[in-house]
Amino acid sequence: MAQVFRKYRDITNEWIIPFKDRYEELNRRRVGVDGTRDWRLEESLKEDRSLLTSDFATALRRQIGPDFPLKIRAFSYVQLGRSHSSSGQNQILAALGFSFSRPTSKSPTVPKKNFDETLIKLHKLANVLNDPNIMRSLYHVNDEQSELIKALQLGKLGQLSLSEISSGAAALIHQFSSIEIACTKLLKEHPYESLLLLIDEGDAFLHLGWQQKYVSYLDKTSALLKKKFRSVQVVLATHSPVLMSDFPRECISILDGKTWLEDLMEDSPSLSPSESFGAPLDAVVRQVGQTGTMGAFAAQAIKSVVAEISEGMEVSPERIDMIGDPVIRRQVRKAVFEQKLRKPEV
Template identity: 35%
Template sequence: MALIHKIVVDDRALLIAPRRKVFANFFGIDSCHILLGRNGAGKTTLLTRIAEMVAQPRGDSEILLAREDGHEARWMTADERRRHGAVFFTALPYRRALPKTRVVDASLRERDRGTIGDIDIFRHVCRELDVHTSLRASISFSQTLFSEVLLPAVVQGRQRGYRFKDPHLDDIAEKLLVALSDAPQAFTVEDSAESDKGRRKAKQELIHILKSQLSAAEYISRGRTIELAVLQKLAARTRDKVELGLNFLIWTNTLDGPATDRRHERYLATFRDMIDETYRHVDSLAEIEDDRDGIYFVIPSNEEASVLERSTTAIQVAWDQLSSGMQALIDQFSRIRGGIEQLHQRGIRNILLLIDEGDAYLHLDWQRRYVELLDRFLTGMKRDFDLATLQVILTTHSPVIATDFPSAMVTNLDDDVTPRRTFAAPLDDIALTSFGTQTLGSFAAQKIDALHANLRDGNATEADAALLEEIGDLTIQNALRRVAKGSQS
């Protein structure tokens, strides 16, 4: 099957597969093209329009195929169009309305965030990228549970007549609560700092009392860990965190006071159900490790992981020994693989992959490796699914990623910018010639302009001299030194 050579959409022609044979095998996949442009240039809109073209072609949109013999290109026929599909992925937190016909939206939905996804696909992607990991489960809680849920519950409970069961601790808590809520109004900066310090100290001491009452100050039992983990999971689901925390403290006999109502019984039933189900899963698992931070164990099978994901327990399932950057990449590639597999199951073997800012939120070093890993992964996908063609169009704001592409594979949607010699170019050059911007921050530029004026006029201060030494660009630094020298002569 011939490659897509050019796409004409809304009167814009986009060359996505250069016809120069010298770049024919540049990537392991059939072609990869990047779109650059400032915010608002229309990169995302263009990708979605291309997806629409694959599914529902319109009169103002055409796809040009390169002939397999390398001669003159031709327009795609209706029959050929039916054998093509598109996979769309965005790392950005928005949803696009995309057609369903021969188009799969593989983007991560909000409800999927924090889940382990399709385990088999994830494992396959890890093997493709030579990444070693295993599924690990944990039962734990964060220290913010005390400051954001339990401490406010103590304050509100006090107003409703609830007290610590231990009279001695209750007297201490009463004094601390007064210090926390009735600190004197500050009139000076010093008074304000002292008042804030007093509140922080009172807050810390109250939290310490809570931890000691809940046996969570130093060594914490497995049972208490599970109870606090359940509380944290329930708190994440409810708006009324304080009421939830108060009922928890009543249930654990930490606070005592007025008779409880039906609402307390409902909270109690929810606590018990989740705790019981958590225990059932924990009792069935081996290799359990307890420490101060929680309970950890290895998940023996994909089936068990799936059961835990669907369960209403306090058990969190995650992939072990993965940095956040690698986790984000594998999540992305897993979603893309799932999309390609869906089209393959429909009998589609010619796929156009549209990636909108797949490098968003990645550290600079992961951006540097993104294209290499993407090409390696997709080359494996083409082989595994026996695809006739696999072509990619991706958008980016990263100059680092642009350095992986010869200029024939780069399009900038800004009218005033024409990419030149992007491949392996210095970041300063590529930012200016291909992105139409400077690498120097505008704040730094203003400071350097002011420094230049002071050096020129002979008004440089000690702070100016220190700033001159801090300049990392030697060209700029040496130029300013010459200005300073000239003003002294």
Template identity: 25%
Template sequence: MRICYIWTESFKNLRHFGINIRNDLRFSYDPETQLLSREKQAGLPPEILGDQILDATAILGINGAGKTNVLELICLALKGNEKLQQPTLIVYEFHDVFFYANNTHQKIQAGFPIQKRTDLKDLKDLNVIYFSNVFDQSQLNLGKYILDISTNFRHSNRNPKFGNDPDFDIINQLKFIQSEKFRAIKIAPPKHIEIKIERYTRPSNTDKISKHSDLFRRILEQQQTLRQQAHADDGQLATVAIQGQFLHQILSIHKSNDALVKSVEKTLCSSESDEINFRPALMEVKNNFTENNIQNIWGQEFNIPQLIDIILDLDHHFNLMNIRLDDSLKSSRYTFTLDFYDHLNLPYLEISMIIWMIRSGSINWTGISSGQRAYLNMFSSIWSTLGGARTTKSKSIGTLLCIDEADLYLHPKWQVEFMERLITCLPKLSEQKTQIVLTTHSPILVSDLPSQCLTTLPAQIPTDASNPLVNDIKTFGANLFDIYESTFGLKGQRTGNISSKYISKILRILDADQIPPEEMATLLEASSIIDDQLIKSHIIKRIKSK
């Protein structure tokens, strides 16, 4: 399956708009003549996209041109066609035959062999994925058939799997790091994890008036006692804080389980040792859950008895992870840092699940750049989606991956390698043939894509087919400034506004026949801050000629 072209009469700011997704052929549609045309383009050398990536299309344009709207159109046209009220045309290739599906109510004329389809059943097993690292709480309504792994959707209440909880990100990322696929794509793992946890349990109002209020108070008192023990090391502080929070959370949820509550209460209140120890109480929870076959919580696939085994030995695990308490800021929460050793078989994943279950705690990477976080987020999300139950992997006919703001959070060095890493890594995450459509503001990124892979949206979208989109742009290996000027609306400006205005002022002084003393002082000042060597040499020459 290969999507070739999508056209719509109207979608948001797009009018009589067509997007070409295939790189070796360029399609166009004229609604006035109902003529669908196809033009052959130069093929790409195999080292550009490789064998598994069929096409890569970048959509460029200034802010507000409609780049995200184009991705939304693609997703809805392919998987939510019933949502589109305006006439739409889709062209695709399937088993070496070209087909089109349309609701334009017009008879399509084509200058090449193509067959008509009255529905989109051919596309049923195509995986369409939408990814974006943008987190601004605005969500695209792409429908249930789009694999939406955008940050906005993952952290929204509309997502039952993640439930608006960023801690789930690190759970999926740790699963990814532990997989064979992660080692194959050769991304450097983060080095540190940060855990934040309340020092003490905070019984809710419901807990305080419940018949088990004394039990919740007992857990709090034991945590407070530990806080007063000077010999407690960082690992012990973290262990008792997490054990107490976990025990409190379990009892709050299962307080109707009288057998569980009574056994835990008996264990806590009968302890004769001065040492703070939640181990016997946690063992009671494990035994009760095992006997009653309670395996998970809040519908998540966590094996609670196995997690309790990790909690019972937390102090040992934390010591191996070189746990450290950050007490530089006064807070009601502990902040701990763990070293992350991806080559050792340590229970980082299980600990992240435990912290997620506590709810009053948080866990995340620390000491990594926003670019590294963006990379890890993108590839782990794609991996979990293509390898998860939501995909039609057993009978999939391919994947179309839409990436919005592909360069977001990436340092220029990371932008240099983005396309190469994406094209190299995707085949290792999935064996499916893949097409990529992305939006970007980065001239560095698009310098890796030949012109037949690009579509530039003008500031004003043409309203008729006789005024086509700007496609004749040169980017592959091109000068970065030339790319900026031709695709991102800089209109010849080579520097930021402040320096541009200042240099214009200096050039006006240099153009004068006579320079008064006060302006000569301005030139002298300019010679020390302007770093354009040509302009600087003219300034120095004019100063010396005085």
């Protein structure tokens, strides 16, 4: 805004006249009676200056139209670094819709070329981000978007970073990128055709949301590796029923704690669940996890409630209401009701 007003003598747009008058009035109010700037007045003028800037931006948005956010970003970007010549500045301001009493140079200056190139990149970036205005400073992108952004070579205009993502996402990126790096290094040593990938609890420390996506990411990684190897086999060790629900039961072996020698001597088939792929998690927990579907503490607490009811003791309703399983809660309430029926009236 200040730059526009400083060059006002050459700009012929009538709509900026009221803003120029307000700008000059603010400057006059900043000067003390002795003709020097009174810094004590700065705080009182801050609100008026902020309002002027907001009003000017609104008017400028109307003048520029839909491209306002991207053009302003491009304008701000090309202002970085050393100052430009007046002809270069005028060409950029002309691109923002300002008119001059004297015609600007038709030959594009370096600042104008930079502005045009930046604006083109911003339009392409807006398409990648599915945000025509690029109003946010931070975006979370997928793999495809990441590759497209890299191809734009944004430089200081924007960058891909892992600093703002969660620890789980960072762990996944580190894990799968490490696999990619290791395989690339392996192929440089020898043109191997087959790959056996062993992953020990790759889902460790991931919350349930990331665990649900883990096998999908692993599948995508395997598909990329198949472009480098003739065959790829993955062996994954996990305790997570969430991961197990993404594998068919034929692909799951339950380790029973025996040594390989004991298994060999007994010649017994490996244990497999009857349900896994796409099954409800409680079924997977029972079948694969070889355990109950609730914590031991909760199970013991419910057993205590049932035992007290069986012995005719009074149980507070709160202890029953806290039971999350509706079937168990209903059965416990039924037991309380039946116990009351059996009590003799006094």
